[in-house]
Amino acid sequence: MISKTGNSNRQNIKQAWNKFVLSGKIEEGIVRHAIIESWIRCHRSEVNYLAGHEQDLLSSEEIQGLIKEKKQLIYIAKPIMKTLFKCVQGSSFIVVLVNKDGIVLESIGDPDVLEMSKTINFLPGANWSEEYVGTNAIGTALVLNSPIQVAGPEHYCSKHHAWTCSAAPIHDAAGNVIGCLDMSGLIERNHSNDLGMVVAAVRAIENQLHKQETQEKLFAAHKHLTTVLSTISEGIISIDKNAMITHVNSALAKIICMPPSDIVGKDIHHILGDCHRIYKVLETGESCLEEEIVVNLPKQQIHCTSKAAPIKDEFMQVVGAVITLREIKQVHQIVNKMAATQARFQFKDIIGESNIIQEVIKRAKIAAQSLSTVLLLGESGTGKEVFAQAIHNGSERREGPFIAVNCAAMPRELIQSELFGYCDGAFTGAKRGGRPGKFELADGGTLLLDEIGDMPLDMQVNLLRVLQEKTVIRVGGDKPTPVDVRVIAATNKNLSIEVEKGTFRKDLFYRLNVVSIGIPPLRERKGDISLLVEYFLKKMSLKLGKEIPKIDSLVTDILNSYYWPGNIRELENVLEYAINMIDDNIIKEESLPVYLKKEELRIESEDNIMSLAVLECNAIIKAMKKYNGNITKVAQALGIARNTLYEKIKKYQIKN
Numbered sequence: 001m002i003s004k005t006g007n008s009n010r011q012n013i014k015q016a017w018n019k020f021v022l023s024g025k026i027e028e029g030i031v032r033h034a035i036i037e038s039w040i041r042c043h044r045s046e047v048n049y050l051a052g053h054e055q056d057l058l059s060s061e062e063i064q065g066l067i068k069e070k071k072q073l074i075y076i077a078k079p080i081m082k083t084l085f086k087c088v089q090g091s092s093f094i095v096v097l098v099n100k101d102g103i104v105l106e107s108i109g110d111p112d113v114l115e116m117s118k119t120i121n122f123l124p125g126a127n128w129s130e131e132y133v134g135t136n137a138i139g140t141a142l143v144l145n146s147p148i149q150v151a152g153p154e155h156y157c158s159k160h161h162a163w164t165c166s167a168a169p170i171h172d173a174a175g176n177v178i179g180c181l182d183m184s185g186l187i188e189r190n191h192s193n194d195l196g197m198v199v200a201a202v203r204a205i206e207n208q209l210h211k212q213e214t215q216e217k218l219f220a221a222h223k224h225l226t227t228v229l230s231t232i233s234e235g236i237i238s239i240d241k242n243a244m245i246t247h248v249n250s251a252l253a254k255i256i257c258m259p260p261s262d263i264v265g266k267d268i269h270h271i272l273g274d275c276h277r278i279y280k281v282l283e284t285g286e287s288c289l290e291e292e293i294v295v296n297l298p299k300q301q302i303h304c305t306s307k308a309a310p311i312k313d314e315f316m317q318v319v320g321a322v323i324t325l326r327e328i329k330q331v332h333q334i335v336n337k338m339a340a341t342q343a344r345f346q347f348k349d350i351i352g353e354s355n356i357i358q359e360v361i362k363r364a365k366i367a368a369q370s371l372s373t374v375l376l377l378g379e380s381g382t383g384k385e386v387f388a389q390a391i392h393n394g395s396e397r398r399e400g401p402f403i404a405v406n407c408a409a410m411p412r413e414l415i416q417s418e419l420f421g422y423c424d425g426a427f428t429g430a431k432r433g434g435r436p437g438k439f440e441l442a443d444g445g446t447l448l449l450d451e452i453g454d455m456p457l458d459m460q461v462n463l464l465r466v467l468q469e470k471t472v473i474r475v476g477g478d479k480p481t482p483v484d485v486r487v488i489a490a491t492n493k494n495l496s497i498e499v500e501k502g503t504f505r506k507d508l509f510y511r512l513n514v515v516s517i518g519i520p521p522l523r524e525r526k527g528d529i530s531l532l533v534e535y536f537l538k539k540m541s542l543k544l545g546k547e548i549p550k551i552d553s554l555v556t557d558i559l560n561s562y563y564w565p566g567n568i569r570e571l572e573n574v575l576e577y578a579i580n581m582i583d584d585n586i587i588k589e590e591s592l593p594v595y596l597k598k599e600e601l602r603i604e605s606e607d608n609i610m611s612l613a614v615l616e617c618n619a620i621i622k623a624m625k626k627y628n629g630n631i632t633k634v635a636q637a638l639g640i641a642r643n644t645l646y647e648k649i650k651k652y653q654i655k656n
């Protein structure tokens, strides 16, 4: 800070000023260094020492423009200027706020001084920079970026010699000069406290400004955070160290069907019930792992996964926690995507123009609209799963999960837990926290129970219970969880016969057989073979990056006359085999698997009397398909020894 000028040497300073403005010479040791330097700058800038630059005031529009620009500064500075002025009121003072260029924005003063200030253009819109009006507290403080008092003849312009001014620059939080505050009065008054008062006022203005900037930054950060939180599909709850809810995102409000205003301010246990895990997070400062919980709300129960992480301050003290909740339905959609069981097929993807398949599609479309259980009947490879997917996608549940379970492929001892899930500690090796079963995973969507005819008898009763009660009880648990699942069952067995044999429960059969749809075997819709061939060849060529191959007419005949025990899946396999065999992009007879080349093996129809060899070969092929090439099972089914079966497979060149 530059020191104040005493009154005693004012005469000497006046003389020094005279000498400087007339001759440019400096009287050593009389005038403060900062003032001399300012005079030199003014001299170089050719400031008129008698009058200062003749200055035009800015127009009122221009002033309004500047005021608008510095709205925030003025808003904060004005009350402080008033307080400052009150301290000197009645002593002929004026308090002035200027922008960083020295242009007066606001002034408050005693009426007599305000009147006098007009004579020196000390008014809003006037430029009080050094280069305009010479050395003065405002202009010089702005050049020096430091508070300064300029008294009487220290002013470069003689017109200002009757005044003493004290000014200090105002900075923003980054340290940039954004303006200057000045207090001026006639020289004969006591000015010993002026500069200190101005500096204090400027500090107050700066503090307010910084506080406001911090508040704005905090507000922007808060806005940013709440916007981010609102886009997250997981429910998020933040709590303070006393477990009081301080914030929830919109997803949370949606999950628990309550407006945020009903949640914020409550203790977390009002929402989540048993919260010992969360209290532990607050106590220990350690996150807890994801766990399944049931949130009991007044009108419903919500099944969620939840985890919690502590919030710590800069001293690593726990000040709260963030809890995330995800509805199991949502988790299932993710699991579902990961498990790639998403239903891909729609009715429009089902290839086939024959009347018979079109009739089936029509029935399936009607079934899709209903809520009933659907039973799909058809030989292996006819497209039962394709139809199940199309029904799901054609129903109102299309946004929900589609889960397919092959009842024949599941180990007997796992069926129960796979379908209904299990609780924590249900059996040795059970996953911590338990695991939902396929029914829970399919909640809100469709569950395909494929090969239902192979479900063990003792399991069938449990399935019936779930279908009737629409709740599942996990293995090791006793609490029923409601599930909203549309079941589609599929089988290649004749369930009526299985019921008669006593291997399938009658009551379950009736429960499943509400809407049954028979999918015809390929040999009953041979008209669709060419369409299917075209579709598969195109699909495979695209996948292999090859040209779509042409088909020899003999091959077309063979494909059209074959019995197709493995249906569409077999046709698909045959074409894949062929496409890999060709080298000139034409599928010829030799590109087909050996068993198809045998003319006599292909023909089996009502009108044809077939040789026993043909019947035998077809029976073996069928059995091989059915039992996935399991020689023991095929031999058993055909009632022949395994060795005999091997011989016949060799004889007819049947591929597995």
Ligand SMILES: Nc1ncnc2c1ncn2[C@@H]1O[C@H](COP(=O)(O)OP(=O)(O)OP(=O)(O)O)[C@@H](O)[C@H]1O
Binding pocket: 349, 350, 351, 352, 378, 379, 380, 381, 382, 383, 384, 385, 386, 387, 450, 492, 568, 569, 572
């Ligand atoms: N109409 C169709 N259009 C296109 N591809 C089909 C069609 N029907 C079936 N497919 C294809 O045929 C194959 C067998 O279909 P899918 O698995 O649905 O038969 P499935 O009757 O469920 O067989 P399984 O009883 O052995 O489980 C699949 O690769 C499927 O993509």
